[in-house]
Amino acid sequence: MVWKRTISSKALEKARYASVKVEDKVIFIANVNGTLYGIDAVCSHARCILGELNAQDLTVKCYCHHAVFDLRTGSMIEPPYVAKDAPKEKLGLKTYAVKDNNGWIEVDV
Numbered sequence: 387m388v389w390k391r392t393i394s395s396k397a398l399e400k401a402r403y404a405s406v407k408v409e410d411k412v413i414f415i416a417n418v419n420g421t422l423y424g425i426d427a428v429c430s431h432a433r434c435i436l437g438e439l440n441a442q443d444l445t446v447k448c449y450c451h452h453a454v455f456d457l458r459t460g461s462m463i464e465p466p467y468v469a470k471d472a473p474k475e476k477l478g479l480k481t482y483a484v485k486d487n488n489g490w491i492e493v494d495v
Contacts, residue, residue: 389485389492398491403439403446408493414446415484415491416457423457424482424493431466431477455479 392406392415403416405427414427418441425446427436434450444457451466460479465472483494 387483387494389487389494391487391490391492393491395486395489395491402441403437405435405437406493408495411495413482413493413495415493416441416446418444418457422484422486422491424484425455425457425460426479426481428479429453429466430462430479431469431472453477457481 390408392408393404398404398415398417405412405414412427414425414436416423416439429436429448431453432450434448436446437449438447445454445463446457447454451468453462453466454464456463460481462474462477465474485492
């Protein structure tokens with residue numbers, strides 16, 4: 387386990403979610419009712435940065451073509467509207483362990 391510091395807990399609490407660069411990755415981090423989630427922030431379809439959080443469904447949508455991913459598993463729930471027959475089972479994203487450590491959000495990369 388290699389934990390990397392990303393964003394302050396206060397900043398994430400206020401914003402609810404953020405895409406942060408960690409080493410050579412961009413990771414989407416969300417705080418939903420006190421539970422932290424981390425998922426690759428780069429869509430597996432067209433390499434756009436994810437960004438529309440649905441806290442109720444625990445999903446995140448890609449701004450470019452509206453693919454939807456599960457925050458808990460990284461699975462693609464809805465394919466991009468431009469590729470309706472995309473293989474959802476192959477286009478999931480990696481998830482990451484996330485924790486609050488003394489006021490800083492850390493991600494296990």
